[in-house]
Amino acid sequence: MRVRLAKEDVNSNYKVSLIDVSREKDFVKILEDYNIKYKRTEYFKDLFMYKLIDINSKFIMILQEKASNYIKYIEPVSIYSLPLQIEDEDGEIPVVYPEENKDYVTLGVIDNGIAHIKHLDPWIKRVHTRFLREETSTTHGTFVSGIALYGDKLENREIVKNEPFYLLDATVLSATTIEEDDLLKNITLAIEENYKRVKIWNLSLSVRLGIEEDTFSDFGVVLDHLQKTYGVLILKSAGNGGNFMKQLPKGKLYHGSDSLLSLVVGSITNEGYASNYSRVGLGPKGTIKPDIASYGGDLLRGDNGEMIMKGVNSFSRNGNVASSSGTSFATARISSLATIIYQNICKDFKDFSDFNPILLKALIIHSAKNTDKNLSVEEIGYGIPSTSTEILSYFKNENIKIFNGVMEKNQEIELDASFFNYKKDIKIKLTLVYDTEFDYLQKGDYIKSDIKIKNISENGKNLTRKFEGILERNKKIELYSDNDIKKNYTLIIEKLN
Structure with missing residues (x-):
């Protein structure tokens, strides 16, 4: 249970997120037992936030004692204001x-x-x-x-x-x-x-x-x-x-x-x-x-x-x-x-x-x-x-190839020899962008399935990858993933020489 207190511990509105949504009734009972006013906002299924009205660290200590095993965090509600100098x-x-x-x-x-x-x-x-x-x-x-x-x-x-x-x-x-x-x-x-x-x-x-x-x-x-x-x-x-x-x-x-x-x-x-x-x-x-x-x-x-x-x-x-x-x-x-x-x-x-x-x-x-x-x-x-x-102009540029598709675990991209001007290798700029499924509750990795580019971009999980380097004519570009979740992708390859 992560806790962030308001400055000087003044009474404030706090937001609470639950790790275990099956314990929601238990959480609400605590609020009602202590006469805490609250508002529940659901953004989509199983992702909701409780706003506790006008509380301070005294009640937060009660939550730590009674509900810390199923509360993800409690912190002051952020207030948006629009300071603007025009x-x-x-x-x-x-x-x-x-x-x-x-x-x-x-x-x-x-x-x-x-x-x-x-x-x-x-x-x-x-x-x-x-x-x-x-x-x-x-x-x-x-x-x-x-x-x-x-x-x-x-x-x-x-x-x-x-x-x-x-x-x-x-x-x-x-x-x-x-x-x-x-x-x-x-x-x-x-x-x-x-x-x-x-x-x-x-x-x-x-x-x-x-x-x-x-x-x-x-x-x-x-x-x-x-x-x-x-x-x-x-x-x-x-x-x-x-x-x-x-x-x-x-x-x-x-x-x-x-x-x-x-x-x-x-x-x-x-x-x-x-x-x-x-x-x-x-x-x-x-x-x-x-x-x-x-x-x-x-x-x-x-x-x-x-x-x-x-x-x-x-x-x-x-x-x-x-x-x-x-x-x-x-x-x-x-x-x-x-x-x-x-x-x-x-x-x-x-x-x-x-x-x-x-x-x-x-x-x-x-x-x-x-x-x-x-x-x-x-x-x-x-x-x-x-x-x-x-x-x-990319769409009419012979030095740029744009590939759009859907992949699961593997996808091979092959470029025609004419793109290489029949040379042994060329310098390229490559950009990959894709989407995936997310673990919105963040019980595991938020990015459920990523795409890596073999021998080019294989570190970390990120939905965007960009690279400049040398590509050999006889080498296919291999996209691969750790599981078969379907992912929409765009791959752009630009010949730089």
Whole structure:
């Protein structure tokens, strides 16, 4: 039983997770015997959380005595609030409008609402909310959406090579704070109710708890379950930290940023450094997180201890050009990138039956490169992705082969001799991305079945693998696994010489 107490042991709301769900009735009886108010939130079958209202260490000691053998952990409920510094800037850019008779896909923006300003209103296809309009601040969601649609124009340079698409405003929190269980439930409902029409989701929200070394967070587990169940792709921000203001090392990624199926995004500065605030990995069990990074601006500590912002541009909720900094806004660029790629390869704009999140992840990760500052994988994962135009060119590039499939224990990939230009060997870049079944209750390994590449990438369990090296012409690429659970995969092989 893992216990984390609130600061100064003040009465707080605590969350409790059970290892043995068969003991749930025993647990509830203890709560009722001691007149503890509680709320049970179920995210999916057998994954639920109890929120105990207004308790302190005195009652936690009782739980340790009576229920420690079937409680996994007890810790304060994380409260999400939205601190956001937005500064108005000078400038104006033209409004882009939908073209008649043109098909667009929709990006879901899970946030605090999108203001219907002139630049965004033509693109807001639908609003999903459980809040009254006057309860919703729309500050953060508007800024995220502005970058997703107009990011390149606002920076006056090509980062994504933007194209327009529709937006779904999924408002999951109001202008006030929200506790973790309510936030996760609202995210779940947004995706459950809209997954048939929206396949790509921007989630630039985090609860303020650092990830664990060996255990995946409830937030991360819920995000993985949603993506497996509903066939969607979530782009998740790494989270922001203020340790640089105290001249301390960066903090670990926040809960939710350990989701293995999500593309998790860190932030870099205009100069190619990792942003001071961008939180770092690796993920639990040595998994690669964040996956990638993009431009999210910078925050600096001034000589007098003040915070200086060198922000990215977007829109305030009143429609003005404004600036701010955060991994949220780096994530919005990658959400835009993924949406544009899919919009260009999509054939089924009615049911989206051709949507393949594994392919999108693989394309983006394959394109990613380090900056000239040689940043660490803990800071930026696989690096900074290319533009949408360059990634889409892969489909017509004779030096790139893309394999999509389903495998169980073994799969052999054979390349034609012409791909080698009939040479003895060639230098290649190889990217493998796959999905798998998860042990959501984490009684064993969270990743139930992984894929390794024989003689190339065989260390650890991770859903992404990337490698550069020499491939001999007579050698097949052998993918293998430790069991026969079916796994969707994408393998990209690029000839470098």
